[in-house]
Amino acid sequence: MRRKLIENQKPNRKNIEAFQRSLLQWYQKNKRTMPWRDIENPYYTWVSEIMLQQTRVDTVIPYFLRFIEKYPTVKDLAKGEDEDLLKLWEGLGYYSRVKNMKIAAREVVEKYDGVFPKERKALESLKGIGEYTAGAIASIAYEQKEPAVDGNVLRVMTRITGNHGDIKLGKTKKEITHGVRKLLPEENLGDFNQGLIELGAVLCTTAKAPDCEICPVSEFCLAFEKNLQGALPVKGKAMKKRLEKKTVLIFTYKEQLFLRKREERGLLAGLWEFPNIKGHIKEEALKEILEKEQHLAEENLTVENITRLEDSKAVFSHIQWNLMAYQVNLKSSEGPPEGLRIKEDKNYLELPVEEVMDNGRWIPREEVRKDYSIASAFKAYRKEVL
């Protein structure tokens, strides 16, 4: 018979204490090794928690190590360069995270003298720290009695309690958070919250059937008792992606590539990309445009050849880009090359389609590799020319 944590609307203290012991014991024995784990450094906790938002542990580890090497303390980070931070984040996704981190770092330095606050409310007021992350930092770094409910905990707890609410809804999350709060022990708050999370990550999984046979808390689990593991958690349908066609233009001139910087807001904010335009255009049309292009002529640049590259796809959470691409190799039409004749104040090329070359510049391949974050959406082409 299942041991109930709540009976007749009331917490069953004895069972709750047994649950806490089982979970803690399991966690302390089985927890995975992570570079930020079991180090008392709220800055590390914060960096890791931000990186772990919607991102797997294995992906995060190398990013985390590079990050703390370059920015060992929150004070170092507060002085960080945007372009450098973006480079450190390249490929991790959700780039507003790192932008918000710098804002938060400055606030921690100015308002809290470089020490992260320990109160949930104070943590939540920092940019990029929401309900989950505040609870995680408060409990892991400071042993505060606060819940930390992420996707793992939602899965574990809907199963344990048999909650059939849609976990995408705020209502369900609120119920679960409330439930977790009542389960919190008086000590080992960080381990308890991480135990719940770890359980969801390694045993109480969705993609694969959960490994209930070795679960430390299966005796408290309603889904286990009634064999509802496959039915829980309930999650609403994912949003449909909208499709966008794009033509990518990869201009090369000797050792240089033409890149442009994306807007500071919106998708892939501030990252670099190859110029691209809406829709798919044919090679003949492209040739015609390029031959008439005034600025190319002014720079004594002519098209040496055009190669159609392989189509590729970039999938985001809400959009899909269907990409076609041309590599356009340019040459100097005049005399022995003196390098590209582009002056400091005039390093823009303009095609009739204005957006194509906006915010762009020529950059030597070597610099691109070292210093520029190009959106992974273009990785097939980056590989082709870098």
Added chain:
DNA sequence: AACACGGGGGC
């Protein structure tokens, strides 16, 4: 409450 916001890995 709904949507914007990435990229990789598992099945």
Added chain:
DNA sequence: GCCCCAGTGTT
């Protein structure tokens, strides 16, 4: 091809 991931900010 679909789903998921140690979520948050904006509208």
